[in-house]
Amino acid sequence: MSYADEARYGRISLFLLNVCPFTLRHVINDYHNKHGYTSLQDFLDKNKHDLYHILNRRCCCRLIQSRVTPMNRSQWDLLFIKNSSSCRTGYTGDCPCQYDAKPGVTSDVMDITLCCLFIKNICYRHAGINMSHVDTIRTIRNHIIHADSAQLDVLTYNGYWNQVKTALLDLANHAPSTVHTDTLSMIQDLETRTMNAGEFGEIRKVLLDQKRMEEVEEVCVLINILYICS
Structure with missing residues (x-):
């Protein structure tokens, strides 16, 4: 394994871990601001039913089941807390009535995966997003x-880099104008910075931790689906 090969892997990883979430969070913020919500917390509280069914394919008190790929539980827990209320309809199962958005929650808690899921399933109403x-x-x-x-x-590196750069800069057009400028600046800085060999292990550890968490969540989702089908 050469330093150059490791540096390319590390550079694209930092692009995905740091630059992409910065831009995607601004797209999400712009979406809820333009649709009349006072904050992300306000948006989550008023759309928790839709979000709940991204998490959970089971029926809730409205007898609706999700048809989308579910959010995992750890992602849901970043955004919501369970309250002490019972379902207002008398439904005895788990349902969105029993959750509130976390006080003061912001898009800063969202990583690239949660940002992508959120934009795909919620911000699709935002005209023009590709x-x-x-x-x-x-x-x-x-x-x-x-x-x-x-x-x-x-x-492979050039292909990945150019695809992500093109996609992200286009998405940045759906945020305040300064975001496109800042995104481009971050990309250019990352393209030219010297990669320290000591960073490679840290980057790989972050990615492996995310991979392990996703594998656990995938098992939980499978169990949930089997429960629904039983």
Whole structure:
């Protein structure tokens, strides 16, 4: 494994871990601001039913089941807390009536995966967003996190970098104008910065931790689906 291969892997990883969430969070903030919500907390509280069914495919008190890929429990717990209320309809199962958005919650708690999920399932109402760009970012992120080794050849790296850059800069157009400028500046800085060999292990550890968490959550989702089908 060469330093250059590791540096390419580390650079694209930092792009996905740091730059992408910065921009995507601003897209989410712009969406809820333009739709009349006072804060992300306000938005979550008023849309918790839709979000609940991204988390959970079971029926709730409205007898509706999700048809989308579910949010995992750890992502839900970043945004919501369970309250002491019982369901207002008398429903005895778990339902969104029993949850509130966390006080003061902001998009800063969202990583790239949660940002992509949120934009795909909630912000699709935002006219003009090209959802294929969100798919591109999420797909390349998954390729990186599930890679067998922490290295990339030049051809693969250039392909990933250019695809993510194009997608992210287009998405930045759905946020305040300064976000596009800031995103481009962050990308250019990352393109030219020297990668310290000591960073590689830390980056790989972050990605492996995320991979392990996702594997656990996938098992939980499978159990949930089997419960529904039983």
